[in-house]
Amino acid sequence: MKSLLSTALRRLSGEYTDPYTGVDYNVGFSIEHYELDLVYRVMPNLLSGEAKLHIRTVEDLDKLTLDLGGAMATRRLSANKHIKITRFRQSGGKIRITFDEVIEAGEEFILTVRYGGNPRPIRTTWGEIGWEETEAGALVASQPNGAPSWFPCDDTPGEKATYDIRVTADDPFTVISNGTLVSKKNRNSTTEWHYRVDSPMATYLATIQVGEFSKFQLGRNTTAWAPSHLRARVMEEFKQQQEMLDFFESLFGDYPFPDYQVVITEDELEIPLEAQGLSIFGSNHIMGNHRFERLIAHELAHQWFGNSVGIAEWKDIWLNEGFACYCEWLWVEHKGSETAHDLARSHYLVLSRKDEDLLLADPGARDMFDDRVYKRGAIAIHALRRALGDEAFFTAVRNYLHQARNSTVAPKDFFGHMDDAALEAGVALDEIARLSDAWLNHTPLPKFPA
Ligand SMILES: [Zn+2]
Structure with missing residues (x-):
């Protein structure tokens, strides 16, 4: 409706x-x-x-x-x-x-x-x-x-x-x-x-x-399609695909679609691309060295953030890309090499050296896919996680995804769930309002979340 x-x-x-x-x-x-x-x-x-x-x-x-x-x-x-x-x-x-x-x-x-x-x-x-x-x-x-x-x-x-x-x-x-x-x-x-x-x-x-694709089973509900000569590289690069899906399910609730497919094209692609229930990678993204593992996490995360729960207006693109980017960090944290907090900090430092003229809430057409939308969006999400604590934060994200499944949202829907989490965790609602306002509605970079 x-x-x-x-x-x-x-x-x-x-x-x-x-x-x-x-x-x-x-x-x-x-x-x-x-x-x-x-x-x-x-x-x-x-x-x-x-x-x-x-x-x-x-x-x-x-x-x-x-x-x-x-x-x-x-x-x-x-x-x-x-x-x-x-x-x-x-x-x-x-x-x-x-x-x-x-x-x-x-x-x-x-x-x-x-x-x-x-x-x-x-x-x-x-x-x-x-x-x-x-x-x-x-x-x-x-x-x-x-x-x-x-x-x-x-x-x-x-x-x-x-x-x-x-x-x-x-x-x-x-x-x-x-x-x-x-x-x-x-x-x-x-x-x-x-x-x-x-x-x-x-x-x-x-x-x-x-294309001329062969099918490779990656896990219970994950499949790859690729030119047959890329088999070894595909199996190496995507060997953790099912584990990744299971990990995101543990954080965000059930995978929203019947199955997940990745397509690897013979051609090189500038960036991987998301579609509903599948993602597309170029042969250049799978060199067998896991260099683009973060992108495998990013595209999978879009199935929850962007595809199942979509945005109705492009100005809200940070909700899709901020979460997809944050999921890259959550995956790294899960694998134990670095925490999301450390990753957020290093990306914050990069952001602090760039122009502070981007409004996350409405970046404009030209900057819609600007890297600052992705990174600032992810750090804003991290700031909410820090303020609320893991339990309240992830419960609220699960509730948000569950309630909005198969439909579209606006940021206020997301922040409604963050407010619920704040009440649950004994955090002042003003603090959530202050964070959302500072990260979304003003261009200067807010302080890094303590
Ligand atoms: Zn993306």
């Missing part, structure tokens, strides 16, 4: 454009389920098919918009029930649809979009994101607004939906996607891969990975 409210509120408050992505909101409705039925031909990089969008209107409307990148051409649009489309136009990253009469608030219907083309990434403030061709296949990494590079959607993080993703590709390519593999059907040297995502997912976390 939360997402319905947020869409309606945007209209009421007159906010029409996402201040971070610069993309206009699609108002007046929610997409509750996506059924993507696609064919991907690797060599010509040709993607085509059909998206059935299960829509529920939240206000009376006779028009609506969807996000779809210009490389994907809309060929046909239709709706079920009595709903007729008068016309549609695709331009500026939007499909603009006009209906022949007003659809009342609360109506549910299915909009079918037939589309296709040579998918390419979307150009943004943060570089090219979304669909990308690889040496032998394709990958999708859409944070924050690359999803329309491959399917028509309502591309805003607060609008989560469930998915059925069917992709047919030529053999011998493997298609990996979010969720659970429901079926795999071979037909005339092609294979249809059908994945189902039952836990509501933000569009930017939807992904498909196409």
Whole structure:
């Protein structure tokens, strides 16, 4: 229900454009389920098919918009029930649809979009994101607004939906996607891969990975997909993956999805990327020397912080990245080589030598992925842990994750749980308010937590 409210509120408050992505909101409705039925031909990089969008209107409307990148051409649009489309136009990253009469608030219907083309990434403030061709296949990494590079959607993080993703590709390519593999059907040297995502997912976390991958079991519910020649390096780098998952479960409660997959691409990637239920690493991240172990922890942590519990607005990115970064330190602490406190201190020293002009509560589009968001966010979380003590702090984090599972939050939801912990631990509420204000709402670096 939360997402319905947020869409309606945007209209009421007159906010029409996402201040971070610069993309206009699609108002007046929610997409509750996506059924993507696609064919991907690797060599010509040709993607085509059909998206059935299960829509529920939240206000009376006779028009609506969807996000779809210009490389994907809309060929046909239709709706079920009595709903007729008068016309549609695709331009500026939007499909603009006009209906022949007003659809009342609360109506549910299915909009079918037939589309296709040579998918390419979307150009943004943060570089090219979304669909990308690889040496032998394709990958999708859409944070924050690359999803329309491959399917028509309502591309805003607060609008989560469930998915059925069917992709047919030529053999011998493997298609990996979010969720659970429901079926795999071979037909005339092609294979249809059908994945189902039952836990509501933000569009930017939807992904498909196409390549020649072998499957390696890492643990009970952890799997790796990688080119077969990387086997030894994969098994070395990810040998602690299951232990890491078990450790995070002990801190944060059950892993939020059916299983966890890592995909390692033949290509080198600048940074690893998170998707729901899976993470993507480049072959350069797994040299067999554990140099990037912290990133393995970081990406796994996003399954709790960012994926299961998402943010509705990009300005709150520190909640995702601060926690993912803090989890890197918790993992190191768990392994006994350094405490999170020592790590926080050394990163604090680095921060203290940088410009103090970043507002954690709203860093702005340009600095959204600035390292200071990650590190300052993590130290802010550490400051709360120090103030509350481990027991009260981790209990509150578990409660927060449990209550917000599969939905989206704002920082006030998180701090509500911190306040509960303060009451429990006999810490003054003023102290929590003072910490959150100093770390989030002012640019100077607060004192290092004692
Ligand atoms: Zn991250």
